[in-house]
Amino acid sequence: MWKRAELFTKLSGQAVRCEICQRRCRISAGEWGYCVTRFNRRGVLYSTIYGDVAVWRKAPIEIKPVYHYLPGSHAFSVGSLGCNFLCPGCQNWDISFARMEGVEVNTEYISPPELVRLARKFSCEGVSWTYNEPTLWFEYTLDGAKLAKAAGLYTNYVTNGYLTIQALDLIAPYLDIFRVEIKAFNESTYRRIANITRWQGILEITERAKHTWKMHV
Ligand code: SF4
Numbered sequence: 001m002w003k004r005a006e007l008f009t010k011l012s013g014q015a016v017r018c019e020i021c022q023r024r025c026r027i028s029a030g031e032w033g034y035c036v037t038r039f040n041r042r043g044v045l046y047s048t049i050y051g052d053v054a055v056w057r058k059a060p061i062e063i064k065p066v067y068h069y070l071p072g073s074h075a076f077s078v079g080s081l082g083c084n085f086l087c088p089g090c091q092n093w094d095i096s097f098a099r100m101e102g103v104e105v106n107t108e109y110i111s112p113p114e115l116v117r118l119a120r121k122f123s124c125e126g127v128s129w130t131y132n133e134p135t136l137w138f139e140y141t142l143d144g145a146k147l148a149k150a151a152g153l154y155t156n157y158v159t160n161g162y163l164t165i166q167a168l169d170l171i172a173p174y175l176d177i178f179r180v181e182i183k184a185f186n187e188s189t190y191r192r193i194a195n196i197t198r199w200q201g202i203l204e205i206t207e208r209a210k211h212t213w214k215m216h217v
Helices: 112-121 134-150 165-174 187-194 200-212
Strands: 008-010 016-018 038-041 044-047 055-060 074-079 126-129 154-159 177-180
Touching (some): 074 112, 134 165
Parallel strands (some): 126 154
């Protein structure tokens, strides 16, 4: 479902700049961002996958994989469509690359309250946004994380860590775990798999999650 994006800057001529991930796409009216999940409709940026769940299941926290945070617990795990990287060997390529490849994938709408209700119904101690990059449906993860925390559930982001400081600071008060996948410690690998150059931004976000926001990293 479409929802007005949380973080974007209006530019001249109805263009916008998305401020969710560090690509900071400049998107003209009528165009998509790099991830093909965000669309500029007449000068307003929209997330087009709000609540559109492609995968959900109850999963042990260890297969997220997260260790040393409530071992033996379960997370109600959900994922949607799209990614802002293009890693060869992605194990969730069928949903992560679906938008970029123009492939139709069935999704079902699960509202944030329903997400929390399902987590409780299946006796999960937490909620995990996983399978595809969670920042792409940032607005949904933010609404869901607020409700999950209010319901006493833990919250887990399984991410490539390429979000902006603005996005991190907005959702961080409602996140317990920042399960970041750092693909490499060099520019050439990140350029090859993700077409990005300033990969150090991922480390800066990860340090901020740990030291400023005290998340389990
Ligand atoms: S979230 Fe998508 S549209 Fe926004 S900056 Fe990242 S790749 Fe671009």
